[in-house]
Amino acid sequence: MALFTPSFSFKISASSSPRRCRFVKARRSFTLRAAVAVESPSFSSADRDGAPKLLLEVKDLSAVIAESKQPILKGVNLTVHEGEVHAVMGKNGSGKSTFAKVLVGHPDYEITGGSITYKGQDLLEMEPEERALAGLFMSFQSPVEIPGVSNIDFLNMAYNARRRKLGLPELGPIEFYGYVAPKLEIVNMKIDFLNRNVNEGFSGGERKRNEILQLAVLGAELSILDEIDSGLDVDALRDVAKAVNGLLTPNNSVLMITHYLRLLEFIKPTYIHIMENGRIVKTGDISIAEILEREGYKAISNT
Amino acid sequence: MSCSTLNSYLPKLWTPPRSRSRPPRTAITKVFAQPPILAVLSDPHVLRLAETLEDSIASTSSAFPPPPLQKLRDISSQSLLSTPWPSRKDEPFRFTDTSFIKNSDVQPVNPLSTQSLSSLGVLAEALLPSLAIIDGYLVDSLSELPELPDGVFVGALSRLNSEDIMERVSKYVSSFQGDLFWSLNGVGAPDVIVVYVPEGCKVESPLHLRFFSLNGTDKDSKTLPISNPRVLVLVEKGGEISIVEEYKGGDRNDVCYWTNSVMEIVLGDGAKVSHSYIQEQSFGAAHVKWTSVCQECTSIYELTEVSTGGKLSRHNVHVQQVGPDTVTELSTFHLAIGDQLQDLHSKLVLDHPRGFSRQLHKCIVAHSLGQAVFDGNVQVNREAQQTDAGQLTRSLLLEPRATVNVKPNLQIIADDVKCSHGAAISDLEENQLFYFRARGIDIEAARKALIFSFAAEVVERFPDSAVRKRVESLIRRLLDPSLPSREKE
Numbered sequence: 001m002a003l004f005t006p007s008f009s010f011k012i013s014a015s016s017s018p019r020r021c022r023f024v025k026a027r028r029s030f031t032l033r034a035a036v037a038v039e040s041p042s043f044s045s046a047d048r049d050g051a052p053k054l055l056l057e058v059k060d061l062s063a064v065i066a067e068s069k070q071p072i073l074k075g076v077n078l079t080v081h082e083g084e085v086h087a088v089m090g091k092n093g094s095g096k097s098t099f100a101k102v103l104v105g106h107p108d109y110e111i112t113g114g115s116i117t118y119k120g121q122d123l124l125e126m127e128p129e130e131r132a133l134a135g136l137f138m139s140f141q142s143p144v145e146i147p148g149v150s151n152i153d154f155l156n157m158a159y160n161a162r163r164r165k166l167g168l169p170e171l172g173p174i175e176f177y178g179y180v181a182p183k184l185e186i187v188n189m190k191i192d193f194l195n196r197n198v199n200e201g202f203s204g205g206e207r208k209r210n211e212i213l214q215l216a217v218l219g220a221e222l223s224i225l226d227e228i229d230s231g232l233d234v235d236a237l238r239d240v241a242k243a244v245n246g247l248l249t250p251n252n253s254v255l256m257i258t259h260y261l262r263l264l265e266f267i268k269p270t271y272i273h274i275m276e277n278g279r280i281v282k283t284g285d286i287s288i289a290e291i292l293e294r295e296g297y298k299a300i301s302n303t
Numbered sequence: 304m305s306c307s308t309l310n311s312y313l314p315k316l317w318t319p320p321r322s323r324s325r326p327p328r329t330a331i332t333k334v335f336a337q338p339p340i341l342a343v344l345s346d347p348h349v350l351r352l353a354e355t356l357e358d359s360i361a362s363t364s365s366a367f368p369p370p371p372l373q374k375l376r377d378i379s380s381q382s383l384l385s386t387p388w389p390s391r392k393d394e395p396f397r398f399t400d401t402s403f404i405k406n407s408d409v410q411p412v413n414p415l416s417t418q419s420l421s422s423l424g425v426l427a428e429a430l431l432p433s434l435a436i437i438d439g440y441l442v443d444s445l446s447e448l449p450e451l452p453d454g455v456f457v458g459a460l461s462r463l464n465s466e467d468i469m470e471r472v473s474k475y476v477s478s479f480q481g482d483l484f485w486s487l488n489g490v491g492a493p494d495v496i497v498v499y500v501p502e503g504c505k506v507e508s509p510l511h512l513r514f515f516s517l518n519g520t521d522k523d524s525k526t527l528p529i530s531n532p533r534v535l536v537l538v539e540k541g542g543e544i545s546i547v548e549e550y551k552g553g554d555r556n557d558v559c560y561w562t563n564s565v566m567e568i569v570l571g572d573g574a575k576v577s578h579s580y581i582q583e584q585s586f587g588a589a590h591v592k593w594t595s596v597c598q599e600c601t602s603i604y605e606l607t608e609v610s611t612g613g614k615l616s617r618h619n620v621h622v623q624q625v626g627p628d629t630v631t632e633l634s635t636f637h638l639a640i641g642d643q644l645q646d647l648h649s650k651l652v653l654d655h656p657r658g659f660s661r662q663l664h665k666c667i668v669a670h671s672l673g674q675a676v677f678d679g680n681v682q683v684n685r686e687a688q689q690t691d692a693g694q695l696t697r698s699l700l701l702e703p704r705a706t707v708n709v710k711p712n713l714q715i716i717a718d719d720v721k722c723s724h725g726a727a728i729s730d731l732e733e734n735q736l737f738y739f740r741a742r743g744i745d746i747e748a749a750r751k752a753l754i755f756s757f758a759a760e761v762v763e764r765f766p767d768s769a770v771r772k773r774v775e776s777l778i779r780r781l782l783d784p785s786l787p788s789r790e791k792e
């Protein structure tokens with residue numbers, strides 16, 4: 001598992017292409033070696049021709065709300081390779097967040113058909129915590145408040161769960177503080193955020209930063225970012241996008257949900273998908289987002 | 304999972320204690336010197352118990368007790384004449400079954416068996432200055448007072464030499480009338496531990512009172528040893544003190560005994576008492592406790608409680624604001640991890656303008672035979688204008704059939720007041736649990752963290768950080784039995 005790589009000096013230039021992997025690969029590969037050796041037993045090394053490995057494959061996925069049995073996802077297909085950045089766009093209520101939550105195993109939903117394969121494993125067979133430990137991270141659109149649990153304790157628990165999984169010794173509170181404190185800079189958060197209770201009384205922007213802080217601390221092979229740009233002012237958006245970019249390595253991938261082109265200009269997607277009524281109805285490159293921004297959904301709707 | 308929430312705003316539900324309105328005139332024993340007239344009101348069981356306690360006191364303590372103690376005994380035995388054993392039909396005991404005590408052969412603990420303390424494992428940790436009260440008796444050899452300012456008295460009433468203090472004590476001893484258990488304590492208390500803080504005196508270091516019950520019987524035994532510790536805290540005008548009151552059993556966690564304890568606290572004008580109360584009795588014990596507080600104007604009383612022990616545990620808190628601008632804060636947490644009953648009956652009477660009160664009661668029932676009871680009465684009377692009274696209770700039921708009976712009730716007679724209350728009963732939040740799991744934390748660890756955080760809101764209000772830490776680890780240990788059974792500090 002790719003524990004978070006500690007370099008943030010990486011700057012994105014406006015001209016960096018979606019396949020930005022090539023020029024960072026050499027510099028970053030050493031940090032990954034140790035982690036890769038521990039993880040992914042069912043996954044062979046990269047193909048000789050350099051074609052990226054398959055990371056996530058979603059086939060004909062359908063899901064209902066567990067309580068009401070109301071269908072939300074109605075046959076989603078999506079394939080993500082290592083190092084790719086995917087964006088999912090779509091109207092309010094089209095099922096984007098539901099799709100993201102189903103990927104991480106949210107109990108509100110029940111799978112009624114299709115399959116999800118992650119690193120060659122059947123993801124649907126895995127508990128939410130196993131999925132997280134296998135490198136799946138979701139930044140929630142509206143993260144929940146947890147009164148009485150401090151941010152640092154929460155992060156420490158999560159980080160230690162990961163260390164255990166890797167066979168590494170756990171970090172005590174003091175060691176962990178030393179590890180986590182520098183990470184706050186990445187998301188421009190003050191140190192006293194660590195002592196506050198998880199998301200309690202956080203502003204919208206602070207919650208998003210906190211989600212990215214967790215990503216920075218825990219690392220991920222596939223980051224699912226649900227509207228990390230909503231509710232952020234321009235500067236905050238830049239901070240958060242920069243942080244996400246800094247966390248990317250040639251091997252890890254991103255699935256981000258957004259309504260705006262702005263975020264996609266910071267984090268360049270390889271593919272853009274349009275979701276409509278529980279299905280992905282169109283896939284293309286950044287130009288889709290540009291059309292959307294100019295003309296709205298009717299311009300790309302296939303109905 | 305069963306629960307019942309009763310909201311009552313009806314003042315008529317409240318009836319004054321019977322004993323006050325009817326001067327008792329009955330007597331059966333040598334102590335109750337007059338012939339029975341109102342025999343109907345006398346409960347033979349209660350009288351027998353009173354007699355047992357009196358015999359024990361007569362044989363063990365001085366024949367000439369200090370006048371306040373004699374007065375206490377007289378008042379208490381009189382009121383016992385007309386106090387029946389409470390039944391489930393009596394409103395204050397509607398949800399609290401006391402038959403476990405009633406069906407036992409209650410025997411006062413002999414002080415001699417307490418003095419020959421050989422195995423004092425439980426006391427080993429009592430390194431910091433504290434008073435050790437063992438089975439209701441203050442044990443000097445195990446007590447060490449912190450440094451106290453001049454004029455402060457902490458000790459047994461029978462050793463009090465100051466006439467001035469004695470006079471003050473006389474005025475307040477048993478100025479309040481509680482229930483049956485209150486009076487039984489008054490009859491059975493071997494002495495009164497007095498904490499006296501003179502005018503304007505601020506006591507810096509917290510005063511620790513550690514109550515141990517070392518004489519216990521096995522589960523199958525019918526005998527139930529009783530102890531009746533009693534404390535009077537008298538803080539004069541402008542005085543301040545912080546009191547830590549702790550209850551524990553011996554080394555074994557299943558022995559049976561009955562601790563029937565009373566603490567009276569009197570605060571003069573502008574006085575401040577911070578009261579920490581920790582009850583971790585044996586799971587076989589009955590623990591009945593009264594805390595009666597009388598607050599003069601602008602005084603501040605803060606109670607922080609954590610109760611986890613006892614098979615039957617009942618805390619009666621009665622706070623009376625007798626002057627304007629008084630502040631009362633009650634924060635309590637009850638935990639039932641076994642076949643236990645945890646009961647808090649609180650009554651807060653606001654009679655004067657601009658009173659301020661905040662009450663937070665939380666409880667967790669983590670066993671299918673566990674039960675929590677909360678009756679929280681706040682009375683805002685006619686003169687108590689511009690009162691700000693808030694009450695909040697939250698209960699967490701973690702097992703099927705775990706029970707909680709909650710009866711928050713505000714009685715507001717004044718019209719210009721700000722009062723709020725709320726009661727919630729719930730399981731853990733699914734969304735919060737998922738948030739942990741989505742970060743790789745397994746569900747058991749997530750549950751524990753959430754349960755612990757529920758208690759933390761109260762625990763973090765203990766002013767003393769050492770107390771806070773100890774209570775934290777106590778709760779962690781109880782919620783996670785895989786940890787070692789006694790914490791090392």
Ligand SMILES: Nc1ncnc2c1ncn2[C@@H]1O[C@H](COP(=O)(O)OP(=O)(O)OP(=O)(O)O)[C@@H](O)[C@H]1O
Binds near residue numbers: 065
């Ligand atoms: N747990 C749930 N209970 C009830 N309805 C739900 C639940 N989850 C999703 N839905 C419904 O499913 C539909 C899809 O919701 P979802 O949150 O996935 O939309 P979205 O595409 O993320 O929208 P937005 O852009 O507004 O975030 C909506 O109509 C929503 O009300």
Ligand SMILES: [Mg+2]
Binds near residue numbers: 096097098141226
């Ligand atoms: Mg959404």
